[in-house]
Amino acid sequence: MPLSRADFDFVRDLVCSRSAIALPAEKLYLAEARLGPLALAEGFESIAELLGQVRALPGGGLPQKVVEALATNETSFFRDLHPFEALRRDILPALIQRRSAARRLEIWCAASSSGQEAYSIAMLLREHFAGLPGWTVSILATDISSEILRKASEGRYNQAEINRGLPARLLVKYFRKQGTSWQITEEIRRMVEFRTLNLIEPWPPLHSPDILLLRNVLIYFGIETRKMILGRIHRVLRPDGYLFLGGAETTLGLDDAFERTEHERAGCYRLRRPSARA
Ligand SMILES: C[S@@+](CC[C@H](N)C(=O)[O-])C[C@H]1O[C@@H](n2cnc3c(N)ncnc32)[C@H](O)[C@@H]1O
Structure with a gap:
């Protein structure tokens, strides 16, 4: 699912203000890859529609889900030993x-x-x-x-x-x-x-x-x-x-x-x- 530059900027600001995670411009592809499945799981037809709802209800649970989707959870047992x-x-x-x-x-x-x-x-x-x-x-x-x-x-x-x-x-x-x-x-x-x-x-x-x-x-x-x-x-x-x-x-x-x-x-x-x- 494509993500417009304006929507990416919105996501970037949201993620940064709520978690401090900095998303450089080249992470647009990452945002697309993570937000597409979230949009579908939440019953939206596009990322734009999902973000429309996030904008409309900033106090709801959806903004937090967007932030969590953009966090990298990479880990492993005894990482780096x-x-x-x-x-x-x-x-x-x-x-x-x-x-x-x-x-x-x-x-x-x-x-x-x-x-x-x-x-x-x-x-x-x-x-x-x-x-x-x-x-x-x-x-x-x-x-x-x-x-x-x-x-x-x-x-x-x-x-x-x-x-x-x-x-x-x-x-x-x-x-x-x-x-x-x-x-x-x-x-x-x-x-x-x-x-x-x-x-x-x-x-x-x-x-x-x-x-x-x-x-x-x-x-x-x-x-x-x-x-x-x-x-x-x-x-x-x-x-x-x-x-x-x-x-x-x-x-x-x-x-x-x-x-x-x-x-x-x-x-x-x-x-x-x-x-x-x-
Ligand atoms: C890459 S994982 C690191 C996991 C583990 N510490 C390790 O080294 O394997 C980064 C974790 O930081 C969390 N994280 C990101 N921003 C955070 C914040 N503002 N406060 C607390 N946790 C945050 C993410 O949800 C993610 O689970």
Whole structure:
């Protein structure tokens, strides 16, 4: 279904104002590919008709569906592996030691998409830290899209999703076959709490995370939005906590409160000691 330039500009403004996702002009084809199926699913004959309704009812549910359709939900189990290796080898053992009196760990996957990242952490904790019995371990997974979070909280994945990054050993241990898909066990599913949260709106009160994964979402935002979000993270992260960004993302030139850790290719950052800041 074709999308006119004027309609694309309207979509671009809508998406940017509601999610901060920047859609450059060359993404017109992407908007066509994503909005065509949405128009049909919502009973419209064209994207133009769908957008007519969005304009007419800006307070309805349709604008949010347009925004969600334009978000990239690409993710996989143990994506990029290095962050999970760093967590297993160094970061979690050190944190567990530092938190041994409080016996509490707070992990936040912001922009979690369909849940693979949060469930990867849950499986890692079960496998290598025996689930930390006697501890309060909270894994909060948030995303702007309630639709993707519905899928995430079901914990059901198709074969293609399973094939992307999940070791066979963990598949056998933590998933059950249901028809053509795989259902994550209740034990793992219950470890993760899913909630909608738009990173550009005011954040609700949150426990200060010890580990915050904000991977592969800043790349969709402009510089000022990246700075704003990093500034907020700087304020909520535990002073000795860890921030993980995606492979193509950095705090460099955006917020000098952070410094990269020595964990090679893990995309891990910590807060500098105040005296060491520029
Ligand atoms: C590419 S996925 C990244 C998933 C996962 N973090 C990973 O690295 O595999 C980006 C996610 O960011 C979410 N997102 C986009 N804009 C957002 C916003 N303003 N607030 C919260 N989440 C947002 C999208 O819905 C999408 O699920």
